[in-house]
Amino acid sequence: MTSIQDAKAPAGEVVLEAIGLTKHFPVRRRLRQFFTREQNAVHAVDDVNLTLRRGQVVALVGESGSGKSTVARLLAQLYPRTGGDIRLHGETTKVKGGSAFRAYAARVQMIFQDPFASLNPVHTIRYHLTRSLKIHGNAGKTDDDLENALRDLLTRVSLTPAERYLDKFPHELSGGQRQRVAIARALGADPEALLADEPVSMLDVSIRLGVLNLLRDLKERLNLAILYITHDIASARYFADQTLVMYAGRMVEGGDSETVTQTPAHPYTRLLIDSAPDPDRLAGDVNPLDEDRGNGEPPSLIRPPSGCRFHPRCPAAMARCKTDLPIRLEIGDVPGHWAACWLYDEATVASATPGEAAAK
Amino acid sequence: MTIPTSSTAQVIPGQGAMAAPEPAKPAKAKRQRFLFLKNKKAAFGLIILGVYVLFAIIGPWVTPYDPDARSNDLIQPPSADHWFGTTHLGQDVFSQVLDGTRPVVFVGFLAGTIATVLSVIIGITAGYLGGKTDDTLSALSNVFLVIPAIPLMIIITSILDNASNLLIALIIGLTSWSWNARVLRAQTLSLRRRDYIEASRATGEKTWRIIGFELLPNLTAVIASGFIGTVIFAVLSLITLAFIGIVSAAGWNWGTILFWAQGQQALAQGAWWWFVPAGLAIAFLGTALSLINFAIDEFVSPRLRSAGKTKLKTASGGTVRMRIGFTPVLSNSAEPHTHARAIPINTDGATPVARKVGN
Amino acid sequence: MKYFLQRIAFYLFTAWAAITLNFFIPRLVPGDPVQSLIAKFRGQLSTEAINSLYVLFGLDDNKGLWAQYVDYWKQLFQGDLGLSFTFFPSPVADIIGDALPWTVLLVGITTVISFLIGTGLGVFAGWRRGSWTDGLLPVTTFFSSVPYFWLGIIAIYLLTGPDSFFPSSGGFESSLVPAWDQYFIPSALQHSLLPALTILISSVSGWILSMRNMMVTVSSEDYITVAHAKGLSERRVAVSYAARNALLPNISGFALSLGFIVGGTLLVEIVFSYPGLGFILLQALGAKDYPLMQGIFLVITISVLVANLLADLAYLLLDPRTRKEG
Amino acid sequence: MEPVLEIRNLNVEYGLGDKAVRAVRDVNLTLHRGEVLGLAGESGSGKSTLAYGLTRLLAPPGVITGGEVVYHPEKGDPYDVLGLSDKALRAFRWAETAIVFQGAMNSLNPVHKISTQLTDVLKAHDPKMSEHSRNARAREMLKLVGISPDRMDAYPHQLSGGMRQRVMIGMALILQPQVVIMDEPTTALDVVMQRQILGQLIELRERLGFSVIFITHDLSLLVEFSNRIAIMYGGRIVEEAPAATIYRDALHPYSRGLLSSFPALRGPRRELAGIPGSPPDLAGMPTGCSFHPRCPKAFEPCPTHIPVLGRPDSPDGAARSVACWLHPTEQPVG
Amino acid sequence: ACGDSPNSNNANNANKSSVDFLKIGMPNGTQTENHNPFAGTSSANALGYKWMIYEPLTQWNPVRPAEPAIPWLASGVKWADDYKSAEVTVRDNATWSDGQKLTAEDVAYTFNLLKSNEALNQNAIPFDQITVAGNVVKVTFKTPQFVNQNKIMASTPIVPKHIWEKISDPATDINKTPVGSGPYTLKSFTQAGVTLSVRTEGYWGTVPQVKELRYVSYADNNAQGTALANGDSEWSFVFLPNPKATFIDKDPEHHKVWAPGVLGIHGLYINTTIKPFDDVKLRQAMNMVINRTDIFTQAEASYFHPEIKSVTGLPPGAGDAFIAPEYKGKEFSNDVEGAKALLQSAGYKLNGKVLSDPSGKPVKIKLSDPAPWSDYQTSLEIIKSNFAEIGIEATVEKPNQDVWDKNVQTGAFEASMRWTNGGATPYDIYQTVMDGDLLKPIGTAAQQGNFGRFKSPEATAALTAYKNATSDEARTTAMNQIQKVFVEQAPMFPVGADNVGAAYSDKNWTGWPTDEDPYSGAQPTQPYVSLIIGKLKPANS
Ligand SMILES: Nc1ncnc2c1ncn2[C@@H]1O[C@H](COP(=O)(O)OP(=O)(O)OP(=O)(O)O)[C@@H](O)[C@H]1O
Ligand SMILES: Nc1ncnc2c1ncn2[C@@H]1O[C@H](COP(=O)(O)OP(=O)(O)OP(=O)(O)O)[C@@H](O)[C@H]1O
Ligand SMILES: [Mg+2]
Ligand SMILES: [Mg+2]
Numbered sequence A: 001m002t003s004i005q006d007a008k009a010p011a012g013e014v015v016l017e018a019i020g021l022t023k024h025f026p027v028r029r030r031l032r033q034f035f036t037r038e039q040n041a042v043h044a045v046d047d048v049n050l051t052l053r054r055g056q057v058v059a060l061v062g063e064s065g066s067g068k069s070t071v072a073r074l075l076a077q078l079y080p081r082t083g084g085d086i087r088l089h090g091e092t093t094k095v096k097g098g099s100a101f102r103a104y105a106a107r108v109q110m111i112f113q114d115p116f117a118s119l120n121p122v123h124t125i126r127y128h129l130t131r132s133l134k135i136h137g138n139a140g141k142t143d144d145d146l147e148n149a150l151r152d153l154l155t156r157v158s159l160t161p162a163e164r165y166l167d168k169f170p171h172e173l174s175g176g177q178r179q180r181v182a183i184a185r186a187l188g189a190d191p192e193a194l195l196a197d198e199p200v201s202m203l204d205v206s207i208r209l210g211v212l213n214l215l216r217d218l219k220e221r222l223n224l225a226i227l228y229i230t231h232d233i234a235s236a237r238y239f240a241d242q243t244l245v246m247y248a249g250r251m252v253e254g255g256d257s258e259t260v261t262q263t264p265a266h267p268y269t270r271l272l273i274d275s276a277p278d279p280d281r282l283a284g285d286v287n288p289l290d291e292d293r294g295n296g297e298p299p300s301l302i303r304p305p306s307g308c309r310f311h312p313r314c315p316a317a318m319a320r321c322k323t324d325l326p327i328r329l330e331i332g333d334v335p336g337h338w339a340a341c342w343l344y345d346e347a348t349v350a351s352a353t354p355g356e357a358a359a360k
Numbered sequence B: 001m002t003i004p005t006s007s008t009a010q011v012i013p014g015q016g017a018m019a020a021p022e023p024a025k026p027a028k029a030k031r032q033r034f035l036f037l038k039n040k041k042a043a044f045g046l047i048i049l050g051v052y053v054l055f056a057i058i059g060p061w062v063t064p065y066d067p068d069a070r071s072n073d074l075i076q077p078p079s080a081d082h083w084f085g086t087t088h089l090g091q092d093v094f095s096q097v098l099d100g101t102r103p104v105v106f107v108g109f110l111a112g113t114i115a116t117v118l119s120v121i122i123g124i125t126a127g128y129l130g131g132k133t134d135d136t137l138s139a140l141s142n143v144f145l146v147i148p149a150i151p152l153m154i155i156i157t158s159i160l161d162n163a164s165n166l167l168i169a170l171i172i173g174l175t176s177w178s179w180n181a182r183v184l185r186a187q188t189l190s191l192r193r194r195d196y197i198e199a200s201r202a203t204g205e206k207t208w209r210i211i212g213f214e215l216l217p218n219l220t221a222v223i224a225s226g227f228i229g230t231v232i233f234a235v236l237s238l239i240t241l242a243f244i245g246i247v248s249a250a251g252w253n254w255g256t257i258l259f260w261a262q263g264q265q266a267l268a269q270g271a272w273w274w275f276v277p278a279g280l281a282i283a284f285l286g287t288a289l290s291l292i293n294f295a296i297d298e299f300v301s302p303r304l305r306s307a308g309k310t311k312l313k314t315a316s317g318g319t320v321r322m323r324i325g326f327t328p329v330l331s332n333s334a335e336p337h338t339h340a341r342a343i344p345i346n347t348d349g350a351t352p353v354a355r356k357v358g359n
Numbered sequence C: 001m002k003y004f005l006q007r008i009a010f011y012l013f014t015a016w017a018a019i020t021l022n023f024f025i026p027r028l029v030p031g032d033p034v035q036s037l038i039a040k041f042r043g044q045l046s047t048e049a050i051n052s053l054y055v056l057f058g059l060d061d062n063k064g065l066w067a068q069y070v071d072y073w074k075q076l077f078q079g080d081l082g083l084s085f086t087f088f089p090s091p092v093a094d095i096i097g098d099a100l101p102w103t104v105l106l107v108g109i110t111t112v113i114s115f116l117i118g119t120g121l122g123v124f125a126g127w128r129r130g131s132w133t134d135g136l137l138p139v140t141t142f143f144s145s146v147p148y149f150w151l152g153i154i155a156i157y158l159l160t161g162p163d164s165f166f167p168s169s170g171g172f173e174s175s176l177v178p179a180w181d182q183y184f185i186p187s188a189l190q191h192s193l194l195p196a197l198t199i200l201i202s203s204v205s206g207w208i209l210s211m212r213n214m215m216v217t218v219s220s221e222d223y224i225t226v227a228h229a230k231g232l233s234e235r236r237v238a239v240s241y242a243a244r245n246a247l248l249p250n251i252s253g254f255a256l257s258l259g260f261i262v263g264g265t266l267l268v269e270i271v272f273s274y275p276g277l278g279f280i281l282l283q284a285l286g287a288k289d290y291p292l293m294q295g296i297f298l299v300i301t302i303s304v305l306v307a308n309l310l311a312d313l314a315y316l317l318l319d320p321r322t323r324k325e326g
Numbered sequence D: 001m002e003p004v005l006e007i008r009n010l011n012v013e014y015g016l017g018d019k020a021v022r023a024v025r026d027v028n029l030t031l032h033r034g035e036v037l038g039l040a041g042e043s044g045s046g047k048s049t050l051a052y053g054l055t056r057l058l059a060p061p062g063v064i065t066g067g068e069v070v071y072h073p074e075k076g077d078p079y080d081v082l083g084l085s086d087k088a089l090r091a092f093r094w095a096e097t098a099i100v101f102q103g104a105m106n107s108l109n110p111v112h113k114i115s116t117q118l119t120d121v122l123k124a125h126d127p128k129m130s131e132h133s134r135n136a137r138a139r140e141m142l143k144l145v146g147i148s149p150d151r152m153d154a155y156p157h158q159l160s161g162g163m164r165q166r167v168m169i170g171m172a173l174i175l176q177p178q179v180v181i182m183d184e185p186t187t188a189l190d191v192v193m194q195r196q197i198l199g200q201l202i203e204l205r206e207r208l209g210f211s212v213i214f215i216t217h218d219l220s221l222l223v224e225f226s227n228r229i230a231i232m233y234g235g236r237i238v239e240e241a242p243a244a245t246i247y248r249d250a251l252h253p254y255s256r257g258l259l260s261s262f263p264a265l266r267g268p269r270r271e272l273a274g275i276p277g278s279p280p281d282l283a284g285m286p287t288g289c290s291f292h293p294r295c296p297k298a299f300e301p302c303p304t305h306i307p308v309l310g311r312p313d314s315p316d317g318a319a320r321s322v323a324c325w326l327h328p329t330e331q332p333v334g
Numbered sequence E: 001a002c003g004d005s006p007n008s009n010n011a012n013n014a015n016k017s018s019v020d021f022l023k024i025g026m027p028n029g030t031q032t033e034n035h036n037p038f039a040g041t042s043s044a045n046a047l048g049y050k051w052m053i054y055e056p057l058t059q060w061n062p063v064r065p066a067e068p069a070i071p072w073l074a075s076g077v078k079w080a081d082d083y084k085s086a087e088v089t090v091r092d093n094a095t096w097s098d099g100q101k102l103t104a105e106d107v108a109y110t111f112n113l114l115k116s117n118e119a120l121n122q123n124a125i126p127f128d129q130i131t132v133a134g135n136v137v138k139v140t141f142k143t144p145q146f147v148n149q150n151k152i153m154a155s156t157p158i159v160p161k162h163i164w165e166k167i168s169d170p171a172t173d174i175n176k177t178p179v180g181s182g183p184y185t186l187k188s189f190t191q192a193g194v195t196l197s198v199r200t201e202g203y204w205g206t207v208p209q210v211k212e213l214r215y216v217s218y219a220d221n222n223a224q225g226t227a228l229a230n231g232d233s234e235w236s237f238v239f240l241p242n243p244k245a246t247f248i249d250k251d252p253e254h255h256k257v258w259a260p261g262v263l264g265i266h267g268l269y270i271n272t273t274i275k276p277f278d279d280v281k282l283r284q285a286m287n288m289v290i291n292r293t294d295i296f297t298q299a300e301a302s303y304f305h306p307e308i309k310s311v312t313g314l315p316p317g318a319g320d321a322f323i324a325p326e327y328k329g330k331e332f333s334n335d336v337e338g339a340k341a342l343l344q345s346a347g348y349k350l351n352g353k354v355l356s357d358p359s360g361k362p363v364k365i366k367l368s369d370p371a372p373w374s375d376y377q378t379s380l381e382i383i384k385s386n387f388a389e390i391g392i393e394a395t396v397e398k399p400n401q402d403v404w405d406k407n408v409q410t411g412a413f414e415a416s417m418r419w420t421n422g423g424a425t426p427y428d429i430y431q432t433v434m435d436g437d438l439l440k441p442i443g444t445a446a447q448q449g450n451f452g453r454f455k456s457p458e459a460t461a462a463l464t465a466y467k468n469a470t471s472d473e474a475r476t477t478a479m480n481q482i483q484k485v486f487v488e489q490a491p492m493f494p495v496g497a498d499n500v501g502a503a504y505s506d507k508n509w510t511g512w513p514t515d516e517d518p519y520s521g522a523q524p525t526q527p528y529v530s531l532i533i534g535k536l537k538p539a540n541s
């Protein structure tokens, strides 16, 4: 497929790297658990590896509550991590606050999930952007410098003419405009990496498209490394170079976007892709997914299933899936495409009963 | 196959020739600013308050008599000479009420300010920082909440020789912040996890700036109504203390008037004019402040603001009452139409409508 | 559980701090019980009595403040609140025991009634917003700003008299002995009417206002629209959906106001000569009666803390969301 | 096809007088028995307003300023919903037309159990029903939407978002209404959950035979699940046609813009054109066709004359309607 | 259980047409049960019913202090000339309410009780030997007790030995079931009030016709005033502002106020150590301009503190007998012109409205009293305007009561309205103001008196002489000397007298003391109440 070649951007320098990133949120104990010694925790993120490169977009998809936002917040150092490592240009970083945090924030910026919630309703756009510029010393020396920097920012996110937007309050802007202000604010820090958490989920398709194009443009012009978190798999295909799939706090599949979306390997990814709405599957010939496939609730993250976390819902589950945590396995169709699934371990498949393996 | 992507210019709305001309901006801002005054409650409250503040400032200079001056008109009912009558010493009650406005307003607002500042500092810090700081500050405000305010004030004022109004305001202010601090802490706790606070942290703002510039403005309504509540509380406290003869700084306030009136059993003597005006003055001041408080609530909370409007004017001048759950229907006639013609509905379903239906 | 232990530790700390402050602050005031007694009698008590009073009150040996503080805690742990000076030699515990029921009954019941009526009217006014009920607001606002002792005095003047049904003072007819019988109870009720009405009138409006505002806020919630959409009767929507939810924030306010019963209404009891704790507290304050003051403060402290705890619990019970584990 | 709900010249305003926002303008729309009618359009184009306006559920300051909503019961004569008395309207609501709102968390009262909220509909509409049969019915509904009936006594917060949304759907169907209106019922859910719920809904519709008005931004979803689609812009319906027809051959430039704005998951990556310009301000709507400032094909009647929704002179014109000067209409709809 | 209700007999009471009880009120706040007659804090003391249960040895009429005492439990009291010992003959027909006979042993026991318990000995009487011989008790004292004679004989409640010797700590015992020799016994104590019922047998005197006494303690003056006006109280001692309007007019036929003065006064104490008030001339001038009539009518409601007219500061009536010959008929005259002349002669200058002292400094004075004492406050307001007439600028301060008390005791005040001690002779008054033995340096608390730091050896000597004198002549000489110093030095400006009167209603009961027949004081808390109650008759009989 030619499109794959095209979508693949030249591998740039690694900006931000997560290695074995883990986050557990402690849970308040119940009364009757007081005498038992266990301490419960939400296993929001477990052992996540992720690499952001200059000029590349990495998409992170997965079901609700699978830990996508948590990964972004961990990368932005907004949460302390339970385990693992975050490397900025190869250096381990752990910052909590103060100037170290600001220095980190200057290089890694986050765009929050909800454009309606992430702008302070009492401040003007000018205030939001000025702060971002000033904190990171990008405001210049004089008022004129600042004014120019502001205009520059707004122009970059295509909010022109700038003066029309500068003195507005967030509620006076449309969702798409707000989203772009949020992006402008992140750009004000002149970062190397941008963590965009569902930046378009609230917007209608036409506005959504505008924002995505903007991000793509920024990536290309400013050589940004972007993490793009979304529910909308189609947009991941359209917009990201790499796509990673998360399920219940773990990465289950990764690879370049076209491959992951067109030839998904992991059963969960397949379920995801199959579930995505498809206008070509027209009403009337609706083919509701067979009841037994992927049905059931997402797993509890307090007591995640043993072995592969997807196994209770997996149509192709084998005995080993219940006990052993699957490791990353190369699929082999396209370089870099991997899945954490025993189906791709030949030894396992061979030892499984024929019936089980056939489901593949 | 190469897929061309749309150009930015093409898809970003609001650009170039496609952008609709903006409506004149300043007019809108102005409208916003005076919206507060458009609220009838606010306007009324502010007018009353204005009168009080005016008399707090000029009161002592415009009193018709020296409020202390004795005369031979002992216990006279209201007359043209003495609008509110006289006391057992022949003092002019009206002058005393006027003269007494200043300390009441002064103590009320100063104490309100002190308590508000304290509650803001303590409540917000506790709520935002959490952890040990929160525990310590919460314990502190709980201690102040637990100690009964009026007795505490009585005790503290009696330490002081001849407490001045300033001191009394200080004492009231210092002992009455805890309730607001609690409220603010709770509010801050709920605000602190808002995305825009997290976002400003992610931008790299310093903690004090987040508290001062991101959180605080969002708490204006809570702070304002806390302030007004404390002012009312402070006024009532001052009056109470003066009434039981604890606060006794030289000069008049409404509590002192009530104290004298009660000491002389004004009502039993039939001298209602001595006792009633000061109490009414307090009640009206409180009412004015409460009205402003409502208005602030409604003004700041968009929910209450739109929900606060319960009547709409139609173009033809009629009014429509808004009801939650039953949207008013205006028929094409100008007649306001808030409920439809009553049509009994049968259990088996269909009821023809008075209006002709069908093609 | 750790949470509960933390809460308890927190409450204990607060209690300790409050009690300690309550111990020291009154002692910073100049004068002592004997001087106050002399001054109180203004000539009726000869200055020669001073020495005998010091001996009587046991104030003749000068103990340091710190030693007194230690003694106080020792006593407290033995459940001994000491002897009152004003009512020497009555034990503080007895005095409080006599007065507390009156306050709790009068102010407590009134607070409950006020809350119930206020909430009811608030629900009504909030639900029928825009109708004539809006006219209630200015009136209630006015009454909430009236100093209640002022109202009480006017009520006494206007409503009591030789032939009036309302007695002007006291908790019950003085010739009666407290007992649960057909003479005493009506008399006690009759005596409590006027003070209760005074408190009611000036406190009910607070509840009306806050309940109304909550109703207005809740009325615009989506689930109310859904309830309407479901075709439920107006009554059911108003009561079971709107009022039930609007009540939650008021519950904790109510619980806390129960804690302020003792400290909050000193003047009503004074104005009506009601034999309650607030009145006694004021006497104790004037007389430098440290043991009595401390005893009453202790009651207040405990009741506020218990009310706090109740507020926590009430929330836990009424709001299923807080019952969530995890 | 037989209509169940006919919306005629419906007008809804927020506020009255000069500052009024006309959110729904002269909308004519017919819902037929048993069909799924999709409603799409830009944010703020008035979709929710239309849905709420049908049964007079708009929050203040919404006012219905004109039009009628004619309901055709299964038996009996049609009547105007907007003309019902309060009592009759209460009886009509939910029994004939049920609504599933966007946020399920906010739609369920947090302090009442699921069971209470399910059964009180029954209690209100059929007071004679025994408590036992009410509970049985509630259980049945939960089973129907795939929730185990032993969750009856759960509180809303104890359920996941998907479960709550399904409870709402179950509740909507409990009285077997003729019309179910769904306002973005799955926006907050992930695709797996979304498909599960919609699949169930379609299946139930086939079994029970009610009609659905389905509002969403997600065009792919709409195209896949609905029979007919109406596109709204600036408070008006600008186009209305069978789903497949719209998807393949939209006539209105706005519909086309919408359809070319979403990426496809399968098949070749196609060009995404988007729609230039920004959504109109409802308080100060452009004259003429409200889309004309953004319309690439605008020509001289557009800025001055409002196009009427009518049958286009295309071959399949009988089954569709559009409001655009590019497609002069033969006869106005309605 | 209604049958055994303690209130069941109340139902019968209500139906009775004639009233056989008396409602007595005092504005003394909450009471707790304590019938200990020695405790100043007891309810028995605050409401005064201790004197209905316990009795003194003699009755003394404070309205006519010079009259001889009336024998009561003692059939006779004989003082030695030097007043260092007394022989008390105990009445032989008195019994305790438990039936036991009252004997001289009981009297001796009571005195011994005071002697051995400093806490009970409120008048600090220096008892020495107490011996019993038959029905005679002989008491000796360490110092002459002329000035205290009535405190010993007429103000000491006699208690039964057989009961009290079993009480471990008489100071803190609440004496739950009081057994006394008086005409009444305790019926019930509740928070609302105390009820006494009359003794049916064994009382030595005439049994009063009032069958029941109902005491109520009101929260404050206002509540008491309202109760009086309503008829809820028939007898009380309370300050009534404008008693005509608030009380008498409510029932002009029956509501009466009677307020005879006694030997105890109120006046403006001047701190004589502060310049320029150490100047006698200035003080005299100030004393001359105080408008006592205004104070009497406006601050004291024309009755409460009877106006002092005599320049000696002795109240009219009670004090008349003691006024020195040279001051007989000399009265305060509110003489502004005279004061101005006096000041001028002493080197003061009045320019316009400002008086300057000889050194040229304007004369200013701070008057202070606690705010709650509204009659004092009113007095100060009046005094302030009086002083203004001679160019003295006065300011009124209202410190807290404790602060004020401390300031007065330590001498940290300029001028203050205060009371003096009272007694059977003017000695107590003058001692409080002038006794050099009580003089303390500024800064040290003078608890007993001489708050103005008045230093006068003559006065001190005269006071001592009076106290220790063994003959009436010596006493008269000393008293005249004391008065001379008081009038000439003006260490304090007397304003009004204490009164021992009452507000009462004779609707149900008549026979109250009046101006025409001032057979005793009328306060319901004083020892003479059993005397009054014995004279009350039903109004309609
Ligand atoms: N502060 C927190 N404390 C406890 N649990 C948390 C916290 N934040 C997130 N979680 C839990 O961690 C899990 C992952 O949450 P996260 O917000 O990262 O999911 P997500 O993939 O972003 O979901 P969505 O697509 O709905 O945004 C969820 O189960 C969530 O409940
Ligand atoms: N209370 C209100 N007051 C004034 N205008 C309102 C009010 N509520 C909604 N509107 C306006 O009415 C228009 C239609 O709103 P509506 O909610 O129906 O849009 P929608 O098509 O459902 O949009 P979305 O897709 O974002 O849900 C919007 O422009 C909105 O701004
Ligand atoms: Mg997320
Ligand atoms: Mg909507």
Ligand code: NI
Pocket (backbone or CB within 6 Å): B336, B337, B338, B339, B340, B341
């Ligand atoms: Ni009508």
